[in-house]
Amino acid sequence: MNEFFHMGGYAFFVWMSYGISAVVLLANVITPVMRKKEILQTLKRKLRREQS
Amino acid sequence: MWLFYHKLGSPKYFYSLAGKLIPWFGWLTLALIVAGLYGGLILAPSDYQQGESYRIIYLHVPAAWMSLFIYMVMATCGAIGLIWKMKMADVIASSSAPIGAAFTFLALVTGSLWGKPMWGTYWVWDARLTSELILLFLYLGFMGLQAAIDDKRSAANACAVLALVGVVNIPIIHYSVEWWNTLHQGTTVMRTDKKTMDTSMLIPLLTMAVAFKLYYATVLMMRARNEVLDRERDTSWVKELAAEA
Numbered sequence: 550m551n552e553f554f555h556m557g558g559y560a561f562f563v564w565m566s567y568g569i570s571a572v573v574l575l576a577n578v579i580t581p582v583m584r585k586k587e588i589l590q591t592l593k594r595k596l597r598r599e600q601s
Numbered sequence: 602m603w604l605f606y607h608k609l610g611s612p613k614y615f616y617s618l619a620g621k622l623i624p625w626f627g628w629l630t631l632a633l634i635v636a637g638l639y640g641g642l643i644l645a646p647s648d649y650q651q652g653e654s655y656r657i658i659y660l661h662v663p664a665a666w667m668s669l670f671i672y673m674v675m676a677t678c679g680a681i682g683l684i685w686k687m688k689m690a691d692v693i694a695s696s697s698a699p700i701g702a703a704f705t706f707l708a709l710v711t712g713s714l715w716g717k718p719m720w721g722t723y724w725v726w727d728a729r730l731t732s733e734l735i736l737l738f739l740y741l742g743f744m745g746l747q748a749a750i751d752d753k754r755s756a757a758n759a760c761a762v763l764a765l766v767g768v769v770n771i772p773i774i775h776y777s778v779e780w781w782n783t784l785h786q787g788t789t790v791m792r793t794d795k796k797t798m799d800t801s802m803l804i805p806l807l808t809m810a811v812a813f814k815l816y817y818a819t820v821l822m823m824r825a826r827n828e829v830l831d832r833e834r835d836t837s838w839v840k841e842l843a844a845e846a
Contacts, residue, residue: 553642553643556653556654556656557647557652557653557654558652558653559652559653559654559718562654562657562714562715562717562718563653563654563656563657563714565714566657566660566661566710566711566714566715567660569707569710569711569714570660570664570707570711573703573706573707574703574707574816576703577699577700577703577820578819578820578823581820581823581824581826581827582823584824584827585823585826585827585830586846588827588830588831588834589830589842589843589846590846592830592834592839592840592843592846593843593844593846596840596843596844
């Protein structure tokens with residue numbers, strides 16, 4: 550197991566690559582989810598204002 | 602077929618269809634990434650020249666392929682929007698740009714992290730690296746232009762022209778390793794003359810490539826749905842959706 554994380558001495562380069570990729574790919578999923586909520590909430594508030 | 606094409610051009614239909622497809626694509630993407638990483642990081646043997654460092658290939662090569670593929674999708678949709686004034690084509694083009702930029706960024710960063718132990722440097726101004734960097738700037742330029750023009754129609758037209766002009770960079774990136782004598786190695790996967798990669802390494806690599814394609818499809822649908830909501834905010838179906846939210 551330790552050997553696996555050690556990556557034959559290239560641990561920093563290999564795990565940095567995988568770490569940065571994971572962060573970027575996850576961020577690209579989270580951003581549109583939050584954006585959707587934001588759009589619908591803004592619209593909802595606007596609709597309420599128009600009704601009252 | 603024509604009926605399907607017309608329906609897909611309708612934002613409301615696209616919104617509901619994409620909503621149904623996203624979970625399927627999302628889970629399939631995740632399953633393939635897990636399988637690809639298991640094959641690439643655990644099952645595949647280490648490289649006889651590069652040792653364990655070569656394992657960056659399972660991210661680097663698929664990300665680089667995606668950076669080119671997404672650009673071609675973006676430029677094609679830009680052209681369709683420009684010629685046939687199809688709204689959904691503009692939506693696909695503008696939603697693709699940030700994802701393409703992300704993959705280009707990843708191709709550059711993982712390449713850099715691979716270059717340091719193998720070439721002794723994080724960066725070198727060689728033809729492949731430079732043209733890929735220009736690709737990143739093309740994506741960022743596209744996004745900047747999009748954000749700078751308020752009117753959606755004219756923004757889409759201007760961006761489509763930019764994307765189409767930038768297509769000239771794509772063959773340059775692809776053939777750069779053949780045209781110039783570069784530090785970056787030539788292609789190992791897409792060759793017909795001889796087999797240069799062992800199956801135990803090739804299968805995880807191709808699995809990751811398919812996983813990234815599906816990831817793109819998933820995130821593209823998510824972004825395109827938001828874009829549709831934003832563009833159609835004055836229509837009754839979006840208002841109903843918002844009222845329920």
